[in-house]
Amino acid sequence: MPIIIDASSKLQDLSTAQKQLAVAAATIGIGGAVTLIVCRWLEKPSVSKLDRCRAIIDAEKNPDNQIPNSLNKYDSRAQPNERLVTAFGINNSFTASNKVASQAFRKRAEDRLAVDKPGWVKIEKCITDTVRHELGTAIAEIDLSELAQLVAMKAIIGPLLEADTTRLDNHQELIELASQVNTQWLLSKSAYEPKPVPIRSFEQSSDLQEALEAVFPGWRNCPDTEEPENPLNYILPGYETLWRVVLRGFIEVVGRNHDAMPVWTRALGSFVANPCRQQLLMGEYPGTEELGNQNIGVSALAIAKETLRLYPPTRRIYRTFTTPAGESGEKSADIEDLHRDTGVWGDDAELFRPERWHDLAEDAYEGVGFLAFGAKPHFACPARRIFKTNDKMPFGVAMVALIIGVLSVETNGKWKMVGELEEQGVPLKTDREAYHDLKLRCVEKQE
Numbered sequence: 282m283p284i285i286i287d288a289s290s291k292l293q294d295l296s297t298a299q300k301q302l303a304v305a306a307a308t309i310g311i312g313g314a315v316t317l318i319v320c321r322w323l324e325k326p327s328v329s330k331l332d333r334c335r336a337i338i339d340a341e342k343n344p345d346n347q348i349p350n351s352l353n354k355y356d357s358r359a360q361p362n363e364r365l366v367t368a369f370g371i372n373n374s375f376t377a378s379n380k381v382a383s384q385a386f387r388k389r390a391e392d393r394l395a396v397d398k399p400g401w402v403k404i405e406k407c408i409t410d411t412v413r414h415e416l417g418t419a420i421a422e423i424d425l426s427e428l429a430q431l432v433a434m435k436a437i438i439g440p441l442l443e444a445d446t447t448r449l450d451n452h453q454e455l456i457e458l459a460s461q462v463n464t465q466w467l468l469s470k471s472a473y474e475p476k477p478v479p480i481r482s483f484e485q486s487s488d489l490q491e492a493l494e495a496v497f498p499g500w501r502n503c504p505d506t507e508e509p510e511n512p513l514n515y516i517l518p519g520y521e522t523l524w525r526v527v528l529r530g531f532i533e534v535v536g537r538n539h540d541a542m543p544v545w546t547r548a549l550g551s552f553v554a555n556p557c558r559q560q561l562l563m564g565e566y567p568g569t570e571e572l573g574n575q576n577i578g579v580s581a582l583a584i585a586k587e588t589l590r591l592y593p594p595t596r597r598i599y600r601t602f603t604t605p606a607g608e609s610g611e612k613s614a615d616i617e618d619l620h621r622d623t624g625v626w627g628d629d630a631e632l633f634r635p636e637r638w639h640d641l642a643e644d645a646y647e648g649v650g651f652l653a654f655g656a657k658p659h660f661a662c663p664a665r666r667i668f669k670t671n672d673k674m675p676f677g678v679a680m681v682a683l684i685i686g687v688l689s690v691e692t693n694g695k696w697k698m699v700g701e702l703e704e705q706g707v708p709l710k711t712d713r714e715a716y717h718d719l720k721l722r723c724v725e726k727q728e
């Protein structure tokens with residue numbers, strides 16, 4: 282039986298000794314497939330998936346032919362995002378075609394994402410109150426996607442837009458805004474398929490405008506000297522990334538009968554009770570009576586990172602590459618494919634297994650093939666920032682863990698998930714319309 286090795290991804294992952302062995306095998310002719318593949322490797326060293334993703338994100342040179350990109354890095358990112366300017370009227374780091382404008386927005390976002398301990402306690406209370414209110418007023422069943430959208434929206438507009446998130450009487454308006462953002466997103470994407478048609482612009486989208494106005498009344502009014510800041514500048518990178526990932530994380534943790542579920546929910550519950558950095562990193566271990574993953578500890582951070590690994594909300598990162606001769610084309614860094622690569626993550630790459638993060642450091646990102654938050658040096662998301670002091674947490678992973686945690690705590694024993702899910706071991710669907718039919722059904726009378 283010949284050994285089949287995929288030259289494009291595996292050989293560069295081999296150690297020097299393994300490579301020497303492979304070359305020796307080729308030299309003495311063991312196995313036709315190995316010989317063929319090793320020769321291909323010797324002729325043309327292939328670029329690993331990770332290097333290729335990083336090169337595309339960096340946008341300096343086309344990784345396929347090494348031709349320098351004539352566009353500056355920011356323009357290279359802004360061009361594929363032009364549809365967002367038309368569809369949502371936004372103007373942020375993703376759409377700015379120069380470094381100064383891009384980094385000015387980044388700085389504003391970064392400052393708002395630096396939430397301190399009292400700030401996290403406030404966010405936890407807001408999420409818990411919201412979930413309790415929705416479950417408490419539901420009649421027998423509740424739509425899970427809608428709940429994830431509502432919670433993600435509140436969790437973002439509090440810290441980023443100073444919205445009053447203690448209110449429980451404006452949930453319909455928030456759900457409507459979430460739904461309008463979703464509709465507009467789908468319309469802007471489908472404008473390219475099967476052939477390009479004009480995108481419905483922000484100005485033409487009266488439903489979206491009304492929904493935005495209902496949540497942020499008078500947002501356009503500001504002194505004549507200033508440009509009004511569109512709240513969607515923050516809602517798009519924040520809310521859009523969050524709701525889909527927490528929906529899938531919650532389904533994985535409580536809806537798929539994993540043996541380790543009690544351990545995971547304990548780790549998340551402890552973090553909800555004490556939302557701080559120390560607790561985010563604290564390992565929870567299975568008891569002797571519990572079926573666990575070989576007594577490996579798991580933290581709320583590991584659960585958040587595993588969710589973001591298997592279900593990265595930005596599945597592909599796009600850049601435009603232009604040659605000095607003016608030929609232009611788009612390339613995408615396939616983050617989802619990298620995150621599920623068995624050469625990088627092992628044979629169980631498609632399995633939700635937070636324990637795999639046990640030995641990995643808090644700052645394990647590019648080095649281990651994890652690009653859910655983009656890639657340094659130029660395009661790492663400010664929500665991944667790790668602070669030098671203990672009083673603040675990296676916003677992205679902390680928020681993912683907190684929302685999944687609150688949903689788990691509040692539904693535990695009282696609500697069950699009903700609807701169709703994939704069989705164990707198969708990743709959940711990733712398209713944004715998946716799981717719209719999934720419900721939480723009350724199994725016990727609420728107090």
Ligand code: HEM
Nearest residue numbers: 374387390515518519522595653654655660662663664677
């Ligand atoms: C789980 C949550 C999040 C994930 C997975 C995520 C993911 C990403 C990714 C993949 C990029 C790189 C995009 C590219 O290179 O084209 C990025 C960049 C960025 N993200 Fe996030 N993001 C999250 C939350 C947020 C939040 C809450 C904000 C707040 C507004 C935010 C603001 C930004 C900004 C401003 C950039 C551009 C950074 C720069 O160009 O220097 N992100 N994010």
